[in-house]
Amino acid sequence: MHLGIVPANDGSHHDPSACLVERGEVRAFVEQERMSRDKHAEGQFPLEAIEEVLSIASISIRDVSTISLSRNYDNRRKALGRLARRGYNSTTSGCFERLYDTVMLPLKQSTQLTNEKLRSLTASKLSTHFDIDQSELPEIRCRNHQHTHATSAFLPSGFDEALVVSLDNYGGHLSGGVYHGEGSQLRMLESFPRFNSLGRFFGDFTAFLGFRRSNGEGKVMGLAPYGEPNEHIGSVVESYYTVDDGHYDVEALTYRKPSDAVAKLERDLGFDQRYWRDEIEQRHKDVAFHLQRVVEDIVSQLSEFYLEREGLSKVCLAGGVALNCKMNKRIRELDAVEDMFVQPAANDAGGALGAAYIDSVEAGDSIAEMHHPYFGTAYTTEEVTAVCDELKVDYDVVDDPPERAAERLADGELVGWFQGGMEGGPRALGNRSILADPRSPDSLDRVNRYVKHREEWRPFAPSMLRSAGEQYLEGELSKAARFMIDTYETTAAARESIPATLHPADDTTRPQIVTADANPRYHSLISAFEDRTGVGAVLNTSFNDSGEPMVRSPQEAIRDFYSMGLDVLFVEDVMIEK
Ligand SMILES: [Fe+2]
Structure with a gap:
């Protein structure tokens, strides 16, 4: 079995995880944040996640045939040479600080950031944690x-064949x-150095708008449709980028320290960074609007160039920027694109x-198509009842959870839905979900008020049957529509039937198309809801409180059930009511 690891060894690394693949099939995939309960698990080497994937696959670390890390430093010399030649653009630091950035930092990084160090750190963590001699581990590849x-x-x-x-x-x-x-096989056509970074570009604006980098980017995307074209803001945002012949450049903003980039935005836009508690004003929304448009323009032009040059019609996307489901919509809608897959x-x-x-x-294996992301921890009904007994929680074991959940949803109740293996990736897709009736806009307020405790302007998304997708969504459904990571224009029928799951500002939606093959239980639930209401969709949001990782275990689900305004909780066949 093959073990893949996203390592993290300092605070700049986030979302560490572990995965086991056997003969081309994912056997287990778990993010460290779900284990440590610390969202994004910054700087945590994912020992608990590794332990968990081994446990799911019922093997020991000794049974692992290969170990690969999702990071190497092969481009180290080139990157550090570039930094040493250019230094950071800085307007806020003094000459000693600039000297440090230009000379000392590259020197320091050149000794710290090496594949050899990453390998030995990993070997030492694994051997200590699993009490195994380093010589018993397979070679660790970066x-x-x-x-x-x-x-x-x-x-x-x-x-x-696809553009990736x-x-x-x-x-x-x-x-x-x-x-x-x-x-x-993948053949690299182009790469972008560290500072010419669209993730960093979006992050600089995210920080300027008062949200946390590497966390609040989704909120900025959600804010964008509330914005309007603004000549001054538009000209500033557009002045930071060029895109031409399959190459973009955003270093006019990003080739400097993050704090300097925010200071530059303040200077160029003519107003201060928003403090996170401050009210969100129209100008903040307008900045988000122009930022979103620029990022969409860059990535769609980039994709168009290579699709044409390589004679391709399919697109695959990954990397944190691909969580931007509005950008993904622009890519899918390109004339040259026939279908799109986005890694959830x-x-x-x-x-x-x-x-x-x-x-x-x-x-020598061939890789199986990914139809679902349910590769995390799962529990049996017996394990759940044992937890309830231990916690002295009253419960019923029922033989038809999908039917019962649909009934409660149709009555306007808020339902906790915990079934099967936990989802990998940031979206709950029906196994660790909070569900609500999509038919009334009131659901949006109720979920925000009683359950998620989050900003009221942020949209919610629907899980729907394929037939409902054809009824409610404009355009062909891409493969990415399985994962709530692609956005669609909606029909008049959607605005009538599922208003709580449309973006309030532009009526778009980010659906999950649920099939009986990918998730039979969840499919039954939505079908039962359709039988009762005529609507083959439910509002689905991740099962967690604001700022926390998604729940993993029955204990966490039960605790959140009692600390939130949920009406009923289904954990496997166990039903818990208030
Ligand atoms: Fe990444």
């Missing part, structure tokens, strides 16, 4: 971070890569899938 993202998107896509685009903040010393995928764990965590897939391919 894989290019962007290549692991790209692999995680292409190999399980089911496409024979990976874009993120940075990993190793690259912030993106464009590939031609064919068969089981597009964030760093998905690199573990890519790393393990690479090893599996090298062992």
Whole structure:
């Protein structure tokens, strides 16, 4: 079995994870944050996640045949040479600080960031934690971070050939890569160095708008449709980028320290960074609007160029930037694009899938198409009742949870729904979900008020049957529509029937198309809801309180059930009511 790891050894690394692949199939995939209960698990080497995937697959670390990490430092010399030649653009630091950035920092990084150090750190953590001699571990390989993202998107896509685009903040010393995928191989067409980073570009604006980098980008995307064209703001945002002949450049903003980039935005836009508690004003929404448009323009032009040059019609996306489901919509809608697959764990965590897939391919396996992301921990009804007994919680074991949940949803109640293996990636897709009636806009307020405790302007999304997708969504459904990571225009019927799941500002939606093959129980629930109401969709949001990772275990679900305004909870066949 092949073990892929997204390592993290300092605070700049987030979303560490572990994955096991056996003969081309994912056996287990778990993010460290679900184990440590610390969202994004910054700087945590994912020992608990590794322990969990081994436990899910019922093997020991000794049974692992290969280990690959989703990071290497192969581009180290080039990247550090570039930094030493240019230094950071800085307007806020003094000459000693600039000297440090230009000379000392590259020197320091050149000794710290090496594949050898990453390998030995990993070997030492594994051998200590699992009480195994280092010599018993297989060779640890360091894989290019962007290549692991790209692999995680292409190999399980089911496409024979596709354009593959990976874009993120940075990993190793690259912030993106464009590939031609064919068969089981990816050929790099272009790469982007660390500072020419669309993830960093979006992050600079995210920080300027008062949200946390590498966390609040989704909120900025959600804010964008509330914005309007603004000549001054538009000209500033557009002045930071060029895109031409398959290459973009955003270093006019990003080639400086993050704090300097925010200071530059303040200067150029003519107003101060928003403090997170401050009211969101129209100008903040307008900044988000122009930022979103620029990022969409860049990635769609980039994709169009390579699709035409390579003669391709399918696109695969991964890397943190691919969590931007509005951008994904623009790519899907390109004339040249026939179909699109987006890795549901597009964030760093998905690199573990890519790393393990690479090893599996090298062992001669072909990779199975990914129809669902339910590769995490699962529990039996007996295990759940034992937890309830221990917690002295009253419960019923029922033989028809989907039917009962549908009944409660149709009555307007808020339902906790915990079934099967936990989802990998940031979206709950019906196994660790909070569900509500999509028919009334009131559901939006009720979920925000009683359950999620989050900003009222943020949209919710629907899970729907394929037939409902055809009724409510405009355009052809892409493969990415399985994962709530692609956005669609909606029909008049959607605005009538599922208003709580449309973006309040532009009526678009980010659906999950649920099939009986991918998730039979969830499909039954939505079908039962359709039988009662005529609407083949439910509002679905992740089962967690604001700022926390999704629940993993029955204990966590029960605790959240009592600390939130949920009406009823289904954990496997166990029903708990208030
Ligand atoms: Fe990444």
